Amino acid sequence: MKLHNLTVAEGSLHASKRVGRGLGSGMGKTSTRGQKGAGARSGGAINPGFEGGQLPIYRRLPKRGFKSLNRVEYKVVDLQSIDMVEEETIDLTEYFKEPVKVLNNGEIKSKKTVIANAFSASAKAAIEKAGGKCILASDKGASQEEDEVK
Numbered sequence: 001m002k003l004h005n006l007t008v009a010e011g012s013l014h015a016s017k018r019v020g021r022g023l024g025s026g027m028g029k030t031s032t033r034g035q036k037g038a039g040a041r042s043g044g045a046i047n048p049g050f051e052g053g054q055l056p057i058y059r060r061l062p063k064r065g066f067k068s069l070n071r072v073e074y075k076v077v078d079l080q081s082i083d084m085v086e087e088e089t090i091d092l093t094e095y096f097k098e099p100v101k102v103l104n105n106g107e108i109k110s111k112k113t114v115i116a117n118a119f120s121a122s123a124k125a126a127i128e129k130a131g132g133k134c135i136l137a138s139d140k141g142a143s144q145e146e147d148e149v150k
Helices: 079-084 121-129 140-149
Strands: 075-078 089-091 100-103 113-116 133-136
Touching (some): 075 079, 079 121, 100 113, 100 121, 121 133
Parallel strands (some): 075 100, 113 133
């Protein structure tokens, strides 16, 4: 199968509803908005969380947790991606601004030296089993800032 052979599923495409185009169309005059009221006016829409005056679910449920301001969000690189690279030493910190974490997704067959900010335990074991090394890189941005402060 190729891109030029793909077709749209039967019945999945619908013509857009043309409203307000005369009484004979079946959707003339009030244009499917009913008679009077807030819903018939322009700008008359209720909020997505509105439940008709009942206490909404986001207020009924308790508040839980928070997002830490100091959390570290890693870019994820899989072992199968590392195995595709021909170089023996790979410094993943050069390719991304964010810290990089290596995860054990796929296999690594060749001996590689991998430099990253974090490794999952299974990824580290797989790299070392293939005869490679895992080197933890300190955050480059943080170390440069500390040097400037001193």
